[in-house]
Amino acid sequence: xxxxxxxxxxxxxxxxxxxxxxxxxxxxxxxxxxxxxxxxxxxxxxxxxxxxxxxxxxxxxxxxxxxxxxxxxxxxxxxxxxxxxxxxxxxxxxxxxxxxxxxxxxxxxxxxxxxxxxxxxxxxxxxxxxxxxxxxxxxxxxxxxxxxxxxxxxxxxxxxxxxxxxxxxxxxxxxxxxxxxxxxxxxxxxxxxxxxxxxxxxxxxxxxxxxxxxxxxxxxxxxxxxxxxxxxxxxxxxxxxxxxxxxxxxxxxxxxxxxxxxxxxxxxxxxxxxxxxxxxxxx
Amino acid sequence: xxxxxxxxxxxxxxxxxxxxxxxxxxxxxxxxxxxxxxxxxxxxxxxxxxxxxxxxxxxxxxxxxxxxxxxxxxxxxxxxxxxxxxxxxxxxxxxxxxxxxxxxxxxxxxxxxxxxxxxxxxxxxxxxxxxxxxxxxxxxxxxxxxxxxxxxxxxxxxxxxxxxxxxxxxxxxxxxxxxxxxxxxxxxxxxxxxxxxxxxxxxxxxxxxxxxxxxxxxxxxxxxxxxxxxxxxxxxxxxxxxxxxxxxxxxxxxxxxxxxxxxxxxxxxxxxxxxxxxxxxxx
Numbered sequence: 001x002x003x004x005x006x007x008x009x010x011x012x013x014x015x016x017x018x019x020x021x022x023x024x025x026x027x028x029x030x031x032x033x034x035x036x037x038x039x040x041x042x043x044x045x046x047x048x049x050x051x052x053x054x055x056x057x058x059x060x061x062x063x064x065x066x067x068x069x070x071x072x073x074x075x076x077x078x079x080x081x082x083x084x085x086x087x088x089x090x091x092x093x094x095x096x097x098x099x100x101x102x103x104x105x106x107x108x109x110x111x112x113x114x115x116x117x118x119x120x121x122x123x124x125x126x127x128x129x130x131x132x133x134x135x136x137x138x139x140x141x142x143x144x145x146x147x148x149x150x151x152x153x154x155x156x157x158x159x160x161x162x163x164x165x166x167x168x169x170x171x172x173x174x175x176x177x178x179x180x181x182x183x184x185x186x187x188x189x190x191x192x193x194x195x196x197x198x199x200x201x202x203x204x205x206x207x208x209x210x211x212x213x214x215x216x217x218x219x220x221x222x223x224x225x226x227x228x229x230x231x232x233x234x235x236x237x238x239x240x241x242x243x244x245x246x247x248x249x250x251x252x253x254x255x256x257x258x259x260x261x262x263x264x265x266x267x268x269x270x271x272x273x274x275x276x277x278x279x280x281x282x283x
Numbered sequence: 284x285x286x287x288x289x290x291x292x293x294x295x296x297x298x299x300x301x302x303x304x305x306x307x308x309x310x311x312x313x314x315x316x317x318x319x320x321x322x323x324x325x326x327x328x329x330x331x332x333x334x335x336x337x338x339x340x341x342x343x344x345x346x347x348x349x350x351x352x353x354x355x356x357x358x359x360x361x362x363x364x365x366x367x368x369x370x371x372x373x374x375x376x377x378x379x380x381x382x383x384x385x386x387x388x389x390x391x392x393x394x395x396x397x398x399x400x401x402x403x404x405x406x407x408x409x410x411x412x413x414x415x416x417x418x419x420x421x422x423x424x425x426x427x428x429x430x431x432x433x434x435x436x437x438x439x440x441x442x443x444x445x446x447x448x449x450x451x452x453x454x455x456x457x458x459x460x461x462x463x464x465x466x467x468x469x470x471x472x473x474x475x476x477x478x479x480x481x482x483x484x485x486x487x488x489x490x491x492x493x494x495x496x497x498x499x500x501x502x503x504x505x506x507x508x509x510x511x512x513x514x515x516x517x518x519x520x521x522x523x524x525x526x527x528x529x530x531x532x533x534x535x536x537x538x539x540x541x542x543x544x545x546x547x548x549x550x551x552x553x554x555x556x557x558x559x560x561x562x563x564x565x566x
Contacts, residue, residue: 005334007362013330016299018542020313030303030313030322038566039313040486043303047296050333051288078292198391203323283323283362 001277007057007099008050011092014044014273021207023248025215025239026255026262028084034261037081044079049089056096065126065162066118067093068080072130086130087175091186094179095274105186105190105279112199113182119162124155127162154175174264176223178271189214189272194281203283208248211262211269216240235260285561290340290382290433291333294375297556298329298368301549304490306531308498308522309538309545311367317544320364327362332372336377339379347402348409350376355413369413370458370550374469377462378557388562396465402445407438410445415489430540450496461554472497477564486566490532494545494552496519504547518543 019042022029030039069088076082083089098112128151154160160168169176180184192213196206205251215239216239219232233257242251255261302325303313311317311325327391335354338345354372359365381395411434434455437443443451475496479489483508499522502515518538525534538544 009330009333012333013327013361016326016330017323038485038487039303043299044296044566047292047299050292050295078296198347202321204321263480283327 001101001103002057002099004054004057004059004100004211007096008054010099010134010274010277011053011096012046012050012067013277014092015049015088017207018088018270018272019043019046019073021204021211022049023252024211024266025242025248025252026260027266032252032256034094034247034256034259037084041079041081041084041130043243045075045084048074048076048078049085053092053096055094057100059100062097063123063126064093064097064115065123065130067097069126069130087264088270090175091178091183091267092274095271105187105275108275108278109182109187116163116166116179121155121159121161123162124160124165125152127165127270128152128155131201140206172221172224174218175267178268183271185218185268186271187275189268190275190279193272193276194279197276197281197283203253207269208274209243210272211265212239212243212248214268214272215262215265216243218265218268220262223226223262223264227260231260284384284386285302285340285382286342287337287342287383290379290561291337293557293560294336294379295329295333295336296560297375297553298332298371299326300486300490300556301371301553302326302329304494304552306535307491307494307549308525308531308535310549311542315535315539317539320367324362324364324367328358328367331357331359331361332368336375336379339376340383342383345380345410346406346409347376347380347398348406348413350380352409352413360460368553370547371553373458374461374466374550374554375557378466378469378554382561388470388558391558391561392465392470399446399462404438404442404444405444408435409446410448411435411438455504455507457501458550461551466467466554467500468497468551469554470558472551473558473562476555476559477562480559480564480566490552490556493555494527494548495522495531497551497555498545498548499526501548501551503545506543506545506547510543514543518545 019028019032019039022031028034028037028039028042033039036108039212049071052067052074056067068089070085071093072083075085075089094112094115098108098115101111102108163179166176166179170180174185189210193210196209197203216236219236220230223235238251242248302311302322305312305314311320311322316322316350332354335350335357338419339350351372354376355366355369358368377395377398381391381398384389384394446462449459449462455461457468472493476489476493479492480486499519502512502519506518507515521534525531
């Protein structure tokens, strides 16, 4: 079984390496702040959440929803930009819990499916509490609005678990889809990353390459919610082209200029990095 | 009393913020790697050492020398550039131990003096073991050579504690001087940093300002050992001028071009950041 400290270190380092990758198209990276949202806030958030990842990986009976809520609070306790890692936490918490039950990556793949399926109505309620603490862009198609107290009643009366909530969100949200489909994009990202790194590219290059690959094949949920499906599709096509042309800096500039942030892709990359580090990557 | 998780977070975040400060004259920062020594290695080292800082802050009976050795091993276990934080660890371990005995910064100041004075011969031996694991530049005037097994015999036969070793190194080493004089430069750095930040400057600017201020008033030990006293003095004078002119990027370029790295100043800044964060700085 993976050790809880090691698991937590993988989660924390995944967050740090992802935000540091440069140039990472359209997001905060080590060379780009966005107004008041600064690189340092992401460092503070990664430092703040370590203890919660360790708790998640400790094998105690900690409900997933409560852990997500705790991590969200720890992320923003330290620095004042609010929660900057909500999507990443949504991915990392079940992965940390599952890693504590696993001794290799294949085991992790099986266990993470079980862990998310076993979530409860209480997890759903705690998740909504966490959700209410952050400014997450909610799509029009969401049937349960986190700002509407009636949603909480509906969760209880309809007996919806956190897994059920993710099922409802699946059509419009890549991270929800990861939850309900066994994290296939996350594991694919980990394979892409590892292959690129093993073939002699730097870690930074491998992270950017993984980011572009995932963005190229999966329209970014955050872009979709902010600008609609068409633009999200266009950004994905452009990302595919950049993989060929190598003009990453130009792509970065274009996205930043238009304030188009592929934030969901960043969350996926963090989860992929976590798996790669857990699998033994050293750099 | 400060909580052990909080203390460890302050130590880890101090390392991350220091290496991320930009442009930081002459050292690895978020925009400068040095050949095979990359920014990512410093992130990996900060992630690796958290658990040792927590142990140091846990109030258990952990000898300082053993903690330094453990932190050195944890720093390089994760990433392959070797120990990149030796000087910082030498400062942070006694500060973490002292913080666990303190409830405010004044208490920390008193306790850290007591903590280092209470070190033993065993601490000295463990320290030398840690020292042997890293490539630390040793000045000509060092009387005890870590690569000479006879030094270890001398420590035992002469009953030298780790504090005594620092006394011997005091003429040639700022960090040793911090140990024997009650960390005055570290606390001064913390005051400079806090004052600058409170007056409305960004955290990044405040760190660079503290770096230039400390370098301007204390010739850097690493530069002295590598290039001699004269050049170290010149770099200090230049740093003072940069504080006035604001031409930091140019100074950075000059130092990097000549491979002049004020590494000891970076260690001091990390220790100052630790105190500032412990004192409650939020950003």
